[in-house]
Amino acid sequence: MKKLLSLFILYASLFSASALAVSEQCQRIISLSPTITDTLLSLGLEENIVAGTRYDRLPKNSHIKEIGGMLDPNYEAIALLDPTIIFADLAKDSPQKRKLDMLQFNTHLISFSSLDTIKKSITEIGKICKIQSRATYKVDELNHALKNNYLSDYPLNILILYTYEGEDYLNQVPQRAAGKSFHQDILESTGSHNAYQGSLNAPIMSQESILMLNPDIIILLQGDQNKSLDETRSITIEKIYPFWQNLQSLSAIQNQQIYIMKGEPTFIASPDAVIATLKSLYQILYNHQITENSLSIKSIQQHN
Template sequence: MKKTLLLIFIFSNIFASSRIVTLSPSLNEIVFALGCGEDIVANTLYSDYPKESKKIPKVGGYASLSLEKIVLAKPSLVLVQDYDEELLDKLKKLGLNFHSFRTDNLNSIKNTIRSIGKILKKESRAEELILDINNSLESIKNIVENRKIMIVISPKLELDRSIYISGNNLYFNDIINYSGNSNAYSSKSNNQPVVNVEKIIKMNPDIVILLAPFMRSLGLKKEQLISPWENLPIRATKDNNIYVIDKDYAGIPSNRVINFIEDFKEVLEDVKSR
């Protein structure tokens, strides 16, 4: 009898579905891309891709995660970004099985896909996703070269002293470099670059890309975002090389980086055609 109960316990654990909680949109997307989205029992407020993610119970947002809701989800696995040391410490004290990841640059995104694939026993699918990223990178080589490119994060309708741009430690920088061009901003600091108009004029970018994933929800048009840049004395303005990428994946470091790379490729091809 005892042996029978033991076997039932073993097999029920072998075949029981995982209960995964993802604590960032990027990790949520990666789990879905690996084919394990049905195992996610809770995610965060901004985890809305794929559409099935919207119906999954939420445990809070970037700065409002509820430990109580995470525990109530009874997770067998929690996937979290590694930037919040206080959160990681709390998860550890709660005795939860969690794994933390970085997704700031291309290598860390690919390593995260590979690591989660290993955890979920989806190694083959993980390698397919990584191959897709590598192939998309190859497609942007040598379209245009030696241009200084600036990527602006969440552009505003007015240019003030707090203009957020991509630094040299993010995957945007990797993509720019891979294409044979360079980031208009250069610094050894890992801090989020915040610049003003004077600094932008000094950098004098050849191409400016405005990342505006929330543009449509705010009722804005591309022309409104481009307008503040039209009078700046920079090469990008002179050559009419100001672009807007308004897709929802702009700025989410997941396997969908290939979608951003495709948009980036279209920008380079448009520049080449001028």
């Protein structure tokens, strides 16, 4: 209890600092991705963000302006806001990066493609903005969550599929799977195995491919469309019973092990969103483990 209280006091002191506590370079920040915006918010930099993308989830009554999307930013609007730095998750040779360089904006590229790059990017933001203590705390918080949401010696074959609001996922199989990405890293950090082991990020899966993988559990991820930031980063979990033609022989369907996780954090790679997604995945897998253990004990008792 004392340790938890100490952590809370440390957290409150780190994130109560004003905008004046950051470096000059981070006085006027523009973010070019929802993940970057959410990461900046989690680091207490809301007052320093002057603009973000149309897809950002922002606190109510936020002053943060919109300057388009990551791939179609409004460069004139960016110039009028006079940013001191732009954080972007872009390739070095992308048209957007070349345009930003041509306009002589101070653009810093960071990546959130894996757990390692997420931690690295948090640390980089901390150094650039001179808020190393806040960044270190966030990385430690993420590491703590990874350590405490691991199921040892209980590997499961999991297939994660992406679905979107408005899709009829109960009757039509979502096509894109979680491949080599931060989602795969989150899944494997729980001790489970990603059923898809290819090199692609979000491969299109045929029904034949899914049958060949025959996962123990299928988990659908669905981001919501709420424009306001949910500071609790809440995710709802629901067991579903889809009517997927030609897939009824799957172990996951036969054993009624198909779930959907709904909430914006499921699609975002910021530290707070990753922790929320990790905990929700762990809850599904832990409950599955408890159920399987109970069935095993019941089977042994009946046999005896």
